[in-house]
Amino acid sequence: MTEQLAVAVLGANGRMGAEAVKAVEAAADLKLVAALGRNDSLDTLVDAGARVVVDLTVPESTEANVRFAVEHGMHAVVGTTGWDAERLGRLQELLTGRSGVGVLIAPNFALGSVLASAFAARASRYFESVEIIELHHPDKVDAPSGTAVRTAQLISAERDAAGRPASPDATTSERPGARGCDVDGVRVHSVRLRGLVAHQEVLLGGPGEQLTIRHDSFDRVSFMPGVLLGVRNIASHPGLTVGLDGYLDLGL
Ligand SMILES: NC(=O)C1=CN([C@@H]2O[C@H](COP(=O)(O)OP(=O)(O)OC[C@H]3O[C@@H](n4cnc5c(N)ncnc54)[C@H](OP(=O)(O)O)[C@@H]3O)[C@@H](O)[C@H]2O)C=CC1
Numbered sequence: 478m479t480e481q482l483a484v485a486v487l488g489a490n491g492r493m494g495a496e497a498v499k500a501v502e503a504a505a506d507l508k509l510v511a512a513l514g515r516n517d518s519l520d521t522l523v524d525a526g527a528r529v530v531v532d533l534t535v536p537e538s539t540e541a542n543v544r545f546a547v548e549h550g551m552h553a554v555v556g557t558t559g560w561d562a563e564r565l566g567r568l569q570e571l572l573t574g575r576s577g578v579g580v581l582i583a584p585n586f587a588l589g590s591v592l593a594s595a596f597a598a599r600a601s602r603y604f605e606s607v608e609i610i611e612l613h614h615p616d617k618v619d620a621p622s623g624t625a626v627r628t629a630q631l632i633s634a635e636r637d638a639a640g641r642p643a644s645p646d647a648t649t650s651e652r653p654g655a656r657g658c659d660v661d662g663v664r665v666h667s668v669r670l671r672g673l674v675a676h677q678e679v680l681l682g683g684p685g686e687q688l689t690i691r692h693d694s695f696d697r698v699s700f701m702p703g704v705l706l707g708v709r710n711i712a713s714h715p716g717l718t719v720g721l722d723g724y725l726d727l728g729l
């Protein structure tokens with residue numbers, strides 16, 4: 478039998494972390510060597526011989542966690558949100574000169590969500606209007622969701638490349654927040670509702686028609702194939718990758 482890959486999970490007591498611990502433990506080719514919570518020392522990762530660190534913590538913790546992993550030569554598979562351009566810039570700098578280390582920042586690990594965002598971005602070339610509605614459980618601390626931000630960025634890039642102008646909007650007076658927030662020129666609306674897990678709709682409008690691209694995660698098990706895909710493939714993707722689509726051959 479080939480050697481098992483040593484994996485550590487940070488945020489192991491959280492909703493996602495607990496699911497990731499189960500997924501790693503159930504995978505014959507992986508070995509869970511550490512499962513850490515907020516008050517555990519990161520030095521445990523070194524002592525445990527972790528090769529890949531999975532970060533599923535909180536936006537204020539994730540950057541320091543990833544920095545520790547990279548500085549100690551460990552790959553990092555990151556699902557935590559909050560990776561804005563400034564943080565990504567610092568991470569890119571950190572990775573320079575550490576050519577063997579890979580970091581995957583994946584705003585969404587659900588394969589259906591990754592596909593939905595890619596399809597929506599491509600479709601947005603052909604529609605006059607586009608807006609995003611993301612819907613999540615009310616215990617989520619950040620808004621808009623990382624997935625919505627990423628989707629808006631992909632849409633914005635596609636529309637720029639296609640020479641599409643901004644979506645039309647005649648609003649001249651509004652109550653704060655009524656039109657959602659602006660992410661790279663795309664309006665994003667956030668719903669927080671008990672009973673939900675993670676959902677997103679991209680609404681695309683043209684004269685006399687609408688296309689809606691919707692993805693639903695009903696359970697956090699939906700994220701686990703993507704987490705495992707990241708863990709298993711990160712060693713062959715050195716440097717920084719943003720989005721699980723970077724590990725897939727979507728051909729779009
Ligand atoms: N990429 C994807 O597919 C997905 C990403 N997410 C993202 O993952 C993150 C976690 O989500 P979720 O599991 O729902 O959140 P939870 O609040 O349930 O879990 C976060 C956990 O991280 C712990 N934690 C905080 N800081 C540290 C630290 N420095 N080291 C170790 N553990 C720490 C928290 O501990 P304590 O409770 O003590 O604060 C908590 O147990 C969020 O950013 C969310 O947006 C969520 C779902 C899917």
Ligand SMILES: O=C(O)C1=N[C@H](C(=O)O)C[C@H](O)C1
Nearest residue numbers: 558584585617622623624675
């Ligand atoms: O907090 C969550 O639950 C989720 N967070 C990620 C995000 O912000 O996009 C991924 C998914 O939407 C679930």
